[in-house]
Amino acid sequence: AQKVTQAQTEISVVEKEDVTLDCVYETRDTTYYLFWYKQPPSGELVFLIRRNSFDEQNEISGRYSWNFQKSTSSFNFTITASQVVDSAVYFCALSASTGANSKLTFGKGITLSVRP
Amino acid sequence: KAGVTQTPRYLIKTRGQQVTLSCSPISGHRSVSWYQQTPGQGLQFLFEYFSETQRNKGNFPGRFSGRQFSNSRSEMNVSTLELGDSALYLCASRVIDREGPYNYGYTFGSGTRLTVV
Numbered sequence: 001a002q003k004v005t006q007a008q009t010e011i012s013v014v015e016k017e018d019v020t021l022d023c024v025y026e027t028r029d030t031t032y033y034l035f036w037y038k039q040p041p042s043g044e045l046v047f048l049i050r051r052n053s054f055d056e057q058n059e060i061s062g063r064y065s066w067n068f069q070k071s072t073s074s075f076n077f078t079i080t081a082s083q084v085v086d087s088a089v090y091f092c093a094l095s096a097s098t099g100a101n102s103k104l105t106f107g108k109g110i111t112l113s114v115r116p
Numbered sequence: 117k118a119g120v121t122q123t124p125r126y127l128i129k130t131r132g133q134q135v136t137l138s139c140s141p142i143s144g145h146r147s148v149s150w151y152q153q154t155p156g157q158g159l160q161f162l163f164e165y166f167s168e169t170q171r172n173k174g175n176f177p178g179r180f181s182g183r184q185f186s187n188s189r190s191e192m193n194v195s196t197l198e199l200g201d202s203a204l205y206l207c208a209s210r211v212i213d214r215e216g217p218y219n220y221g222y223t224f225g226s227g228t229r230l231t232v233v
Contacts, residue, residue: 035221043204045224091159103149103172104208104222106159 002027004094006107013082014115020078021110023092029053029101034068034075035093039109045091051075082114118142120225122207128231134195137228141188141209147171148190149222150182153204162205165190194230202232 003026013019025034036048049061051068063083067076079086089111093104121140129135141148149172150162161174165184182192188209194201208222 033221037224042226043206043229044226045206045208047221047223050221103161103164103174104151104159105161108158 002029002094002096002101002105004092004105004107006092006110008110009108010111010113012113012115015084016081017114018078018080019082019086019112019114020076021090021092021112023075023077023107025073025075025092025094027094027096027101029096031097032101033095033097035095035104036066036075036077037091037093037106039089039091041088048090049077079112082112084114084116087112087114120207120209120223122205122225122228124228125226126229126231128233129197131197131199131232133197134193135197135230136191136193137205137207137230139190139192139207139209139225141190141207142223145209145211145223146188147210148184148188149208149210150190150192151206151208152176153206153227154200154202159206162192197232199232202230204229 005024032053034051037045038048039045049066063080065078089109091109092107095104096102123138147166149164151159153159162176163170163182164172168184179195184190204227206224206227208224210222
């Protein structure tokens with residue numbers, strides 16, 4: 001069975017601070033994908049990043065960066081110089097490449113509040 | 117390019133009634149999945165349809181059903197509504213490779229917020 005754990009439930013920062021959102025996952029699949037989604041109050045899940053299990057290269061995209069460590073089954077997400085518009089619920093998700101586990105398994109989400 | 121369109125955005129139903137929600141995927145996306153989001157259970161997978169066939173199903177009772185049409189549009193139906201069915205229902209579409217399923221990532225719609233009273 002797949003499992004995603006987001007131990008942080010709520011984070012509050014002041015604008016321009018950096019913030020890291022933690023994600024730990026469990027899977028028996030050898031090939032899998034990890035995602036981060038953002039859910040603003042409007043409700044839509046907005047895709048942020050996707051990382052596959054066979055590529056541990058960490059990247060930076062604008063103010064977003066992520067740290068994927070297969071050895072610790074972690075996929076952390078960092079927002080640099082946070083802005084008020086970053087306030088939302090952030091979900092980490094996991095899916096296998098094929099079969100029944102190709103559905104998305106989500107963590108419980110982290111509510112991020114960025115104060116001006 | 118139009119995104120994933122879900123209708124209606126809001127719905128209020130009475131316990132015992134049935135409801136049908138609609139989802140139009142991104143053009144070219146042949147897979148449509150449905151998820152239920154509640155404060156208590158979070159985001160849970162309902163089912164996925166590809167080429168008009170259900171290819172994956174979550175742990176929900178038979179009251180929850182779905183279908184997909186030849187144009188890839190999908191509907192989900194909930195019969196005999198219960199108060200606990202009040203939730204945000206999200207639809208997601210994705211591309212699936214001809215050789216087999218390959219996760220290009222899911223694109224979600226804005227959801228249908230169902231309230232059962």
